[in-house]
Amino acid sequence: MALIVHIGRRRLPVAWHRPAPALAARPFVFWPAAVLSGVTLAVGSARLAGNDIGIWVVGARRLGAAVLGLLLAAAITRAARTGDGARTASPR
Numbered sequence: 001m002a003l004i005v006h007i008g009r010r011r012l013p014v015a016w017h018r019p020a021p022a023l024a025a026r027p028f029v030f031w032p033a034a035v036l037s038g039v040t041l042a043v044g045s046a047r048l049a050g051n052d053i054g055i056w057v058v059g060a061r062r063l064g065a066a067v068l069g070l071l072l073a074a075a076i077t078r079a080a081r082t083g084d085g086a087r088t089a090s091p092r
Helices: 002-009 012-017 027-046 055-083
Strands: none
Touching (some): 027 055
């Protein structure tokens, strides 16, 4: 814990990796995509076999649907950003 506090207080990740690029936030692209994909995946997971095994199965599937929905929304937001002509990070 002391190591994590030391790294955070000295802002070492910024020193190691440079500051993050300043990009405009796109909440009107991200959140609708996250909700739509998350709900779609949750409804799809409810139709899978094995939901009668227990509440743990249903919970894990819903959690997985939420995570995948957020990942899909991040990918959609990134695609929308690069489609606008914004610069992307070049590989090293």
